[in-house]
Amino acid sequence: MSIERRTTRQKEAIKAVLEEQDGPLLPDDIHRLAIKVVPSLGIATVYRSLKNLQAEGQVCCVEIPGQAPRYERSDKGHHHHFHCRDCGQVFDLQKCVAGGLKNLAPPGFEVIDHEIILYGTCKACLS
Amino acid sequence: MSIERRTTRQKEAIKAVLEEQDGPLLPDDIHRLAIKVVPSLGIATVYRSLKNLQAEGQVCCVEIPGQAPRYERSDKGHHHHFHCRDCGQVFDLQKCVAGGLKNLAPPGFEVIDHEIILYGTCKACLS
DNA sequence: GATCTATTGATAAAAGGTAATCAGTATCAA
DNA sequence: TTGATACTGATTACCTTTTATCAATAGATC
Incomplete structure (x- = not known):
């Protein structure tokens, strides 16, 4: 059975950033934007949340050659x-x-x- | 004035590998192939040679998202x-x-x- | 052959991005 | 409210690829 998930301000802020953004974002971009809502947000939480969202299929990874992976909502076709x-x-x-x-x-x-x-x-x- | 270049077995072997190969190769691939000609060849020399060949325009870099850069001859159009x-x-x-x-x-x-x-x-x- | 110095190979170390750790915090069901 | 525990944030560790270091080697010129 899967782990029980809890709703947190951090996860909501990260999801909101991905929701309102057009193109894919770097973990660092997401952190910089989400920190406006939750100032204490740590970068580790961004990586953790992205990993979970990706596993749940809500978010997917976009890679530009020679650059770190970016992330965007996976409902864009x-x-x-x-x-x-x-x-x-x-x-x-x-x-x-x-x-x-x-x-x-x-x-x-x-x-x-x-x-x-x-x-x-x-x-x-x-x- | 530019630095004087010397011809070495190592550089010739690396160039030969790139010459006879169709697709782009990873530094490690190049090393593994060139070592058959010059068994003592070190990986550092591969990186150094690729950097020089790239600067001279003989070799160019090919990047596949999420992977390390590969190298190939730049005369292929x-x-x-x-x-x-x-x-x-x-x-x-x-x-x-x-x-x-x-x-x-x-x-x-x-x-x-x-x-x-x-x-x-x-x-x-x-x- | 002798000399100068570019080049080499082994190794350490850097760089960048990501994951692990862990004590403290906050969520949610009861 | 309380208790169990998922989650967080700061930090450290990690991993992979690439570069720096440096003594030893080997081209090129005379």
Whole structure:
């Protein structure tokens, strides 16, 4: 049987941050935002909560090559990401051009999944 | 003025490994392969050589999310990669369907570069 | 061959991110 | 309210990858 869960201000604050955010966030980002609600919040609790939320399927992990894992709500459906090389922020993309991707693989290879990452400058950094 | 370079068995072995390999390799892979030619080769020398080759533009870095950087010759032109979830090996893809990718970004965003990674099972692991 | 010094290999140590520890706190059922 | 215990926060430990250190080795030039 699974462990009894309790509702805490800390977990609620972390979930709220992930809820209202568009793109994926670093554990450190989440900490910095959630600390506004629960000032005593420790980074260890952020890692613990993310691990639990991920196990429960509420949150999923987004990895940009060469960077630490980010986390976002898992109810957003299939999508990809844009990484701004100026501010470092990661944004969600709406559409996915996966059609034709499978043809990229060599003959005899089975494609199960794919990842597309766009790099560039976001709107805010351009202006 | 730049530092005088010397030709060594170690550097030649590392370059040869990168030369005859198709996909990108981990420093550890390179070490394991080059050691067959120069048994005394240390891992530090692999890192040092990769750093130099990269600075000279002969080698470039390939990053798969959540994994250590791999390295490959930089004379292969624009291409992407296939990561086999079974054996962990990374393969080069020939074509690139970049057309239409720019449209994925939100209005006002400038796309400079992109990355496409296919995940699945390679031919060898399927059979 | 002799000399200079770039390079090497073994090792220690750094860096970054994450997990373990543990005493104290707070939740929730009774 | 009380009691059992899940949770927290501070800190330390950890893990993996990469870099620094340094004495010894070995290219390149004369």
